[in-house]
Amino acid sequence: MPSSEVAGPAEVLVLAELTASGEPTRATLEALTAARVLGAPVAVVLGAPGAAAGAAAELARFGAGRVLAGESAELDAALVGPRVDVLARLVADRAPVAVVVPASAEGREVAARLAVRTGSGFLTDVVGLAADGTATQLAFGGTTVVRAQVTTGTPVHAWRPSSLTPVPAPVATVVEQVPVELSATAREARVVRRVAGPVAGRPALTEASVVVAVGRGVTTAAELAAVEELADALGAAIGATRAAVDAGVCPPSCLVGQSGARVSPRLYVAVGISGAAQHWSGVRAAQTVVAVNSDPDAPVFALADFGVVGDVATVVPALTAQITAARG
Amino acid sequence: MHSVVLVKQVPDPAGERELDRRDATVARDAADAVVGPLDLHALEAALTLRERAGGTVTALTVGPPRAAGALRHALATGADRAVHVVDPALHGACAPQTSAVLAAALRRVGFDLVLCGAASSDGRLGVMAALLGERLGVPHLSGLRALAVSGTTVTGERQTEDGWWELAAELPAVVSTHALPDPPRRRTVAGIRAAQHRPVTTLTLTDLGIDPATVGLAAATSRVVTADAGPARTPGRTGDPAELVRFLADRALV
Numbered sequence: 001m002p003s004s005e006v007a008g009p010a011e012v013l014v015l016a017e018l019t020a021s022g023e024p025t026r027a028t029l030e031a032l033t034a035a036r037v038l039g040a041p042v043a044v045v046l047g048a049p050g051a052a053a054g055a056a057a058e059l060a061r062f063g064a065g066r067v068l069a070g071e072s073a074e075l076d077a078a079l080v081g082p083r084v085d086v087l088a089r090l091v092a093d094r095a096p097v098a099v100v101v102p103a104s105a106e107g108r109e110v111a112a113r114l115a116v117r118t119g120s121g122f123l124t125d126v127v128g129l130a131a132d133g134t135a136t137q138l139a140f141g142g143t144t145v146v147r148a149q150v151t152t153g154t155p156v157h158a159w160r161p162s163s164l165t166p167v168p169a170p171v172a173t174v175v176e177q178v179p180v181e182l183s184a185t186a187r188e189a190r191v192v193r194r195v196a197g198p199v200a201g202r203p204a205l206t207e208a209s210v211v212v213a214v215g216r217g218v219t220t221a222a223e224l225a226a227v228e229e230l231a232d233a234l235g236a237a238i239g240a241t242r243a244a245v246d247a248g249v250c251p252p253s254c255l256v257g258q259s260g261a262r263v264s265p266r267l268y269v270a271v272g273i274s275g276a277a278q279h280w281s282g283v284r285a286a287q288t289v290v291a292v293n294s295d296p297d298a299p300v301f302a303l304a305d306f307g308v309v310g311d312v313a314t315v316v317p318a319l320t321a322q323i324t325a326a327r328g
Numbered sequence: 329m330h331s332v333v334l335v336k337q338v339p340d341p342a343g344e345r346e347l348d349r350r351d352a353t354v355a356r357d358a359a360d361a362v363v364g365p366l367d368l369h370a371l372e373a374a375l376t377l378r379e380r381a382g383g384t385v386t387a388l389t390v391g392p393p394r395a396a397g398a399l400r401h402a403l404a405t406g407a408d409r410a411v412h413v414v415d416p417a418l419h420g421a422c423a424p425q426t427s428a429v430l431a432a433a434l435r436r437v438g439f440d441l442v443l444c445g446a447a448s449s450d451g452r453l454g455v456m457a458a459l460l461g462e463r464l465g466v467p468h469l470s471g472l473r474a475l476a477v478s479g480t481t482v483t484g485e486r487q488t489e490d491g492w493w494e495l496a497a498e499l500p501a502v503v504s505t506h507a508l509p510d511p512p513r514r515r516t517v518a519g520i521r522a523a524q525h526r527p528v529t530t531l532t533l534t535d536l537g538i539d540p541a542t543v544g545l546a547a548a549t550s551r552v553v554t555a556d557a558g559p560a561r562t563p564g565r566t567g568d569p570a571e572l573v574r575f576l577a578d579r580a581l582v
């Protein structure tokens with residue numbers, strides 16, 4: 001595929017991530033929305049054969065005038081490496097002005113390795129892009145706003161999920177197959193199997209626009225069930241503190257904080273959580289935080305926008321009932 | 329087996345962190361320094377592997393002279409030896425540069441397994457294992473919540489957003505860990521005493537064959553244009569569940 005065939009405005013490669021049902025993730029649509037200021041978005045779908053066909057319509061609705069499909073069962077058989085191989089080749093062939101990758105755990109690593117492979121700089125936790133290539137990043141869990149530029153090579157931006165509302169910009173699109181030629185090294189970090197967590201059916205923690213999180217204050221099965229009802233009423237993902245994970249109330253995949261997920265929802269509901277720094281470093285980017293805690297002096301009340309002082313066992317069911325009632 | 333654990337001195341995560349106003353690098357003097365909490369889990373994993381299969385554990389850091397504290401901590405916890413890459417030219421090095429320096433040091437000291445925390449609590453990039461895998465041309469298994477070595481194969485469970493993946497690779501390899509099941513062991517008085525006799529090797533960029541001009545703020549692959557405090561949170565208020573739901577409705581959150 002000689003690069004001379006690539007005509008028209010500058011391209012921005014956007015790595016598309018797909019949900020289990022094959023749709024682009026919200027973070028992908030955000031990345032497409034943000035990428036438009038830099039040039040013409042070209043979505044790259046890397047997955048099993050047929051993946052691109054299922055996602056192309058939605059990618060086009062958000063501005064991808066071209067969908068490059070690298071399709072091979074081998075892509076998911078190893079961690080990160082195969083995606084980097086294909087993307088690096090696309091960067092060399094197409095000379096895009098930039099690459100934007102949703103900053104999931106794997107996406108961040110794809111961005112980092114791609115940058116080194118292509119001799120470029122990369123920026124993580126990007127929440128905004130400007131036409132001159134300046135990226136806005138949130139540092140230190142949202143307490144510092146940094147504007148930065150990549151000064152070397154083809155900038156690679158890892159886009160932080162839930163940073164903007166995706167805006168449709170429908171275009172006609174073409175799906176073009178691209179070769180998947182993997183180096184021996186790319187296959188070495190083998191993914192032996194993938195096990196879905198018990199939270200299936202709820203949105204993924206880092207993608208969710210609402211997160212309901214439980215702490216040590218949630219102890220009984222009845223309380224947890226009440227919290228789950230609240231989460232379902234809000235369409236929320238469930239998060240947890242280390243104390244709740246250690247107590248076996250939630251699986252480790254729910255952990256939010258320094259050693260777990262960093263979330264950036266529109267709403268974070270902290271239930272029976274004290275507000276420890278190690279937990280809060282994963283919460284800081286939430287837009288609105290509300291807290292339920294029986295201790296009026298709990299530090300979490302200084303961090304929350306709205307607090308309810310009271311026992312989980314009574315406050316949580318009351319909240320669910322009020323929310324259901326408010327909706328009529 | 330030779331395990332090399334990357335330890336990094338970071339501001340105490342319980343304290344406030346900020347960027348240095350002068351040149352927008354992390355203000356590493358502004359807070360009390362500790363060893364990265366996840367690095368201690370990586371160290372624990374290396375010490376446990378040594379107990380089971382024998383071998384050597386080396387602690388490695390790239391950082392200013394005071395970062396030697398992180399190495400002393402690792403030695404007192406049980407590491408056999410320590411390597412400190414220290415050079416004034418490193419000030420303001422970006423993650424890709426740091427990974428190049430670490431990779432050069434790792435080639436120099438040799439390794440079967442490189443271990444680090446899945447994210448450092450200051451820079452929070454969470455990509456060092458990936459960068460080192462790329463630089464060294466070896467597989468990286470990252471974000472592990474469990475880890476084992478059997479013969480020349482390393483296996484682990486990678487925590488993901490919606491479950492976990494079982495991973496495997498042949499040594500040599502790089503791994504990064506989240507909090508592992510076993511809490512990191514603490515330093516003992518005997519350990520601190522024994523550590524005084526364990527060797528700390530100091531290396532400069534020139535020792536590693538790296539031109540200092542290619543490293544540091546001036547040669548970074550990205551540059552900070554501005555850095556400002558994020559939007560301040562207005563002090564919260566309290567109320568009953570009905571008032572909370574009204575608060576949420578006003579913001580179109582329910």
Ligand SMILES: Cc1cc2nc3c(=O)[nH]c(=O)nc-3n(C[C@H](O)[C@H](O)[C@H](O)COP(=O)(O)OP(=O)(O)OC[C@H]3O[C@@H](n4cnc5c(N)ncnc54)[C@H](O)[C@@H]3O)c2cc1C
Nearest residue numbers: 215216217241242243257258259272274279294295312365
């Ligand atoms: C290196 C390191 C890394 C860590 N990483 C993380 C991390 O990634 N994520 C994380 O979350 N933690 C992490 N921690 C642990 C963290 O420091 C805190 O211990 C933890 O977040 C506390 O969880 P909690 O708020 O649920 O528990 P607690 O601090 O015990 O708070 C429980 C709260 O529940 C309230 N409560 C009790 N009963 C009720 C009730 N019936 N109704 C209402 N409220 C009630 C109490 O008033 C209290 O405020 C880490 C710690 C270390 C040292």
